[in-house]
Amino acid sequence: GAVVSQHPSRVICKSGTSVKIECRSLDFQATTMFWYRQFPKQSLMLMATSNEGSKATYEQGVEKDKFLINHASLTLSTLTVTSAHPEDSSFYICSARDPSGGYERMYGYTFGSGTRLTVV
Amino acid sequence: AQSVTQPDIHITVSEGASLELRCNYSYGATPYLFWYVQSPGQGLQLLLKYFSGDTLVQGIKGFEAEFKRSQSSFNLRKPSVHWSDAAEYFCALGGFKTIFGAGTRLFVKA
Numbered sequence: 001g002a003v004v005s006q007h008p009s010r011v012i013c014k015s016g017t018s019v020k021i022e023c024r025s026l027d028f029q030a031t032t033m034f035w036y037r038q039f040p041k042q043s044l045m046l047m048a049t050s051n052e053g054s055k056a057t058y059e060q061g062v063e064k065d066k067f068l069i070n071h072a073s074l075t076l077s078t079l080t081v082t083s084a085h086p087e088d089s090s091f092y093i094c095s096a097r098d099p100s101g102g103y104e105r106m107y108g109y110t111f112g113s114g115t116r117l118t119v120v
Numbered sequence: 121a122q123s124v125t126q127p128d129i130h131i132t133v134s135e136g137a138s139l140e141l142r143c144n145y146s147y148g149a150t151p152y153l154f155w156y157v158q159s160p161g162q163g164l165q166l167l168l169k170y171f172s173g174d175t176l177v178q179g180i181k182g183f184e185a186e187f188k189r190s191q192s193s194f195n196l197r198k199p200s201v202h203w204s205d206a207a208e209y210f211c212a213l214g215g216f217k218t219i220f221g222a223g224t225r226l227f228v229k230a
Contacts, residue, residue, distance in 0.1 A: 006163070034218070042222070042223075043210065043220045044210070044220045046217055046218070046219075049217065091161075093163060093164065109214070109218055111163055111166075113162065113163035114162065114163040114164075
């Protein structure tokens with residue numbers, strides 16, 4: 001149980017275009033999803049927290065107009081990188097919180113497999 | 121403030137030797153702690169987790185970790201390392217948000 005699917009796994013786009021990344025919880029309803037960014041050889045940094053049906057909460061220093069997050073349903077959150085530039089090239093990973101089944105499922109988040117974004 | 125420290129940026133171990141990866145945390149209450157492994161270009165795989173109870177936690181792939189409250193540590197161990205264990209290892213502190221350590225890159229030499 002508690003599977004999170006993330007697509008695409010890799011994407012290459014031209015500078016100035018927008019890219020959408022999807023994060024889906026396959027067998028549970030995720031009231032909260034998280035988006036992380038990982039630069040090469042670095043740790044994962046939380047970008048934003050998305051709650052179903054409400055606006056995302058962005059971490060300090062993250063441009064909300066560049067990284068648009070939509071959590072329109074209990075099983076899907078999307079991250080759109082708008083007007084992408086080479087410096088946005090990174091590994092993006094989502095995770096989802098399962099509110100059912102006690103605190104182990106609430107706080108033991110499941111991670112997607114990540115999306116490698118390359119902007120050329 | 122909540123934080124996770126992994127003191128070792130990288131570690132090299134001979135195949136068959138034992139391994140210990142260090143993790144220290146800062147948190148005011150009982151922590152939820154995790155170890156993840158990441159192979160190059162891949163997502164995160166959960167190795168093990170600690171929420172409460174037995175302080176020695178068994179995980180997948182022969183890994184274990186011991187929670188020591190007095191030392192604020194949650195070190196990862198494996199008695200005999202295999203070449204396939206070479207990867208990046210992240211210790212994480214859970215809660216409403218997950219906070220990751222900087223990671224430790226494990227190299228395995230033949």
